[in-house]
Each structure stands twice: as structure tokens, then as C-alpha cells.
Amino acid sequence: MTATATRVLVLNSGSSSVKYQLIDMNDGTRLAVGLVERIGEQTSRLAHTPLAAGGDKRETEGAIADHDAALKAVAAELAADGLGLDSPQLAAIGHRVVHGGLKFTEPTVIDDAVLTEIERLVPVAPLHNPANITGIRTAQAMRPDLPQVAVFDTAFHATMPEYAARYAIDVETADAHRIRRYGFHGTSHAYVSRKTAALLGKDPSEVNVIVLHLGNGASASAVAGGRCVDTSMGLTPLEGLVMGTRSGDVDPAVTFHLKRVAGMSTDEIDVLLNKKSGLIGLCGDNDMREIRRRIDEGDERARLAFDIYIHRLKKYIGAYSAVLGRVDAVAFTAGVGENAAPVREAAVAGLEEMGMAVDASLNAVRSDEPRLISPEYARVAVAVVPTDEELEIAQQTYALVNA
Numbered sequence: 001m002t003a004t005a006t007r008v009l010v011l012n013s014g015s016s017s018v019k020y021q022l023i024d025m026n027d028g029t030r031l032a033v034g035l036v037e038r039i040g041e042q043t044s045r046l047a048h049t050p051l052a053a054g055g056d057k058r059e060t061e062g063a064i065a066d067h068d069a070a071l072k073a074v075a076a077e078l079a080a081d082g083l084g085l086d087s088p089q090l091a092a093i094g095h096r097v098v099h100g101g102l103k104f105t106e107p108t109v110i111d112d113a114v115l116t117e118i119e120r121l122v123p124v125a126p127l128h129n130p131a132n133i134t135g136i137r138t139a140q141a142m143r144p145d146l147p148q149v150a151v152f153d154t155a156f157h158a159t160m161p162e163y164a165a166r167y168a169i170d171v172e173t174a175d176a177h178r179i180r181r182y183g184f185h186g187t188s189h190a191y192v193s194r195k196t197a198a199l200l201g202k203d204p205s206e207v208n209v210i211v212l213h214l215g216n217g218a219s220a221s222a223v224a225g226g227r228c229v230d231t232s233m234g235l236t237p238l239e240g241l242v243m244g245t246r247s248g249d250v251d252p253a254v255t256f257h258l259k260r261v262a263g264m265s266t267d268e269i270d271v272l273l274n275k276k277s278g279l280i281g282l283c284g285d286n287d288m289r290e291i292r293r294r295i296d297e298g299d300e301r302a303r304l305a306f307d308i309y310i311h312r313l314k315k316y317i318g319a320y321s322a323v324l325g326r327v328d329a330v331a332f333t334a335g336v337g338e339n340a341a342p343v344r345e346a347a348v349a350g351l352e353e354m355g356m357a358v359d360a361s362l363n364a365v366r367s368d369e370p371r372l373i374s375p376e377y378a379r380v381a382v383a384v385v386p387t388d389e390e391l392e393i394a395q396q397t398y399a400l401v402n403a
């Protein structure tokens, strides 16, 4: 890395998509952002916005066969703006890796041994880790000399005490198959809990925060003095809150029942609970905007889906209040948490005895900035704190390669 290398490329490779951002670490400026979608289909799409060049979004459609081709197309877009991967200003590439298991609790420079270990974790993250690995391999082939760093979604939750991380199942069976609660969305929970402390004018070590990351995937975490002590996702991102397409918590016996009584296969049950449940399973829509629109028109199914979503959220706020003992702040983040005022209002409604309330006019404000939405008299600060997982990955990556 040269002294002038201050840029980090962040790659978030999903099963059929790659999101990327090129960030200048001097001040966190986004130089370029983009997304490749529908990889492997005839109708793949690349949307690239060269922010540094002040250019408009460029969109290209057409088949992109695999992640290798996708990253090459991204590299070509960046090169067209003079921001190519061969630039000496590029310090590192930071990869979001979903599952780090027990081994990876910190951002890690990727070498062959690290890649092998990420591969060993595929059975516990079959939907995510393979795409992350492909992204890493392709990026390595393009710039073999450049440090590539893995930032794990699970890492922030590694501080959970054993009694929160362990399921109450037979210890030998659990350990033989690495079955325990790992938690996900860790970069978001880390970033948002720190930002919430800053919003309160405190050091993270001084505050207890409940973070509600409500996007299409959703998770809650209890963060005591900057350390995660519990989180709602478990072995996989299926556990916990009601999500866009995932059920969240269900009695595990539902799966035996589906197998024995409904005759479904394990794969069918997997698809049912991960892709056809949650809000979409309950009412046919997983976009909160659409659900609110239907509720306004008197749609009963949308109403019930919303009520189930809120009820689960409230249960986690209550549970994590008990886990933390003292709550200083509840922070809403991600697509739903940042934008859906009715969700924030309903989740906190009736919790005045717990010191939590939402001020209607503050809650109605739209902004990209972290902000308080609780009335002054409330004992617990309720906040909206936009997440920025890419910046967090870039910062962790940059800090590691400069250490």
C-alpha cells in the first residue's frame, strides 16, 4: 500500500447480486456506488453512479453469467471514470462476509487459510457464504497484490455471553454441528449503537441501547456499554423478528409437522420459512409502504400482518429491556426503521411505564441524520439512526490494513 492509498472498495456479494461502493477514507466521501442484480439471468442489470465525477447513474441491461463477469463489469465501469481497480490509490477491498462462525470475531485479512475456513462455514450459511467466497476469489484474481479484508456479519455478536449464545439442546449434538446463536447484521448493530451513543453525547461504554434493524431482513440487539449481549437472529438469519419474507421465531415442531403431516421436504420447508413467510406470507406484500397503503384502504390481511410484525417487535423490546436492566436508548434503523413512522409509533405505543414514548411530530420528520423522536420527558431516548454498513466495512478494512 502506498502513502497515497486512501480508497477502499467495499463489495457485498449476495446470491444473485453484487453491491459496491468506492469510498475515500480521508473523509468518507463516496466516489462511486452501484449494484449488479439478477446475476445468472438474461435480464441482469448493472446500475453505476460515478459520484466523484458528478455523473448520472448509468444503467446497462443484459445477461451477466456469474459473479466473475459481474465484478469484471463493475471494474470496467470504475475504470471508465478513472477509478479502476489498478489505481495506486486503492488501499484495500473490504468484503462483507455473512457467517464468520466462532473463529472470526474481528475483521480479517484474507489468505488461503481464511478462505478455507469461510468455506467450512457454508453449511451454516448456505445462502450467503458461497456468494461471498466467489466475490473474494474474483477480486483476488483481479488484484492479487492488494489486501482483501473480510468483515463478518456475525463478529459484533461474538461478545454474547454463553448463556445467550447457546440453545438449550443437547450439548454434544450442538457442539458436534456448531449449532449455536451467532447473530447477523453485526456491522449495522455496531455502527448504529455507536452512533446512538454519539447522538446522546456519550461514549459507547456509558450507554445501553436496543438496536432495531428493520429492513427486509430484521434483527434486534441488546448492546450494553458498546458490547452485544443478545441478538434476535441465531444459527441463521431466520430466527427472531418477523421479516419481509422470513418467519422469525416459530416453534421448531412446526418443521416436523410440515414434514410428517404436510409431506413437505426439508428444502421445501426451508423455502417456506425463508422466502414465503413473514410479511409476504401473511399478506402477499413485503414492502412496508405497500402494506401501509393497503391498511389505509381497510385491508384486513395487511392489518393483521402489520399487527403480528409489531407484536413481535414489542416482545423483543420488552425482553431486551429485561436483559439490559437499564435502557438508555432504543434506536430504529434500516429501510423500515428509518422510513416507516407508523412502525416506530406502534412499536413503542403503550410502553410509557417502561419510560419509552414517541413524539408524533418528531416522528413525522424525514431526514437522513440521526435524530431523537422521543418527547423530552421520556426516560429512554427513542432515536432514528440511519445505518451505513458500507462505511463501517470500509472503516474496519482501512483500520486493519493501516494497523
Ligand code: AMP
Binding pocket: 214, 215, 216, 217, 244, 286, 287, 288, 289, 334, 335, 336, 339, 340
Ligand atoms: P433494507 O433491507 O434495509 O433495504 O429495507 C428494505 C425495506 O424497507 C423495504 O422492503 C420496505 O419494506 C422498507 N421501506 C423502504 N422505504 C420505505 C418507506 N419510505 N416507508 C416504509 N417502508 C420503507
